[in-house]
Amino acid sequence: MLSSAEIKRAALTVGFDACGVAPAGALTDEEYPLRQWLAKGWHGGLDYMERNVDKRMDPRQLLPGARSVICCVSAYPPPETAGGVAAYARTREYHKVVKNMLFALREQLGIEGKCCCDTVPISDKHWATRAGLGWIGRHTLLVTERWGSWVNLGEIVTIEECDVYDTPLPSGCTDCNLCVEACPNHAIGDKMIDVRRCTAYYTTHHQRELPPEVDAHGYTQGCDICQLACPYNR
């Protein structure tokens, strides 16, 4: 049986800024409307999202017998200026750092488990929500009280049980709609992004030709506009 207090202490020791633990289980369609998003075709050419839907919705499909998801947050600096390269894209190399910190945490805890960062089919932000680290904002990113959405995430999925599990926080979005209103391309829908209208889709992972109706607003890689509008990011 893992100690929640010990996990969190160890996570800070290896360099994470925050950590929470959730019991492994299935996400609901309401929490993570992946199937609805795919059915609408809002994933555009992100064909890989059509694969491993069962694993994305339930980490027990990723690691049979999984009992706990240890979720870790690593905050990164907010952008100093708008435009150009988005803050997230500037920290892309940071995934390697997060992965190494996950390996170090796993070793320190002496457990077996799957370290997940970026390439594993699991939804980081929904597990961070389950682990009480923040909530899903209307722009569909994780929002933390302390660092807003300027965070990278990683998880260890393990068969170990934990003595105490964290519980999700209530949404802090209340009646705010600033990110939705700020998007120059009206890409943010009902808890989903229509990537075909989103600048980041064309300029972050794969360079795709920007259609004339998508306004990049001075961004050459990614886009921070909806995040910059968020009160938790100020």
Ligand code: SF4
């Ligand atoms: S990243 Fe930019 S284009 Fe995409 S939803 Fe946010 S504001 Fe809109």
Ligand code: SF4
């Ligand atoms: S801008 Fe408002 S609605 Fe959007 S994520 Fe931030 S708090 Fe939530």
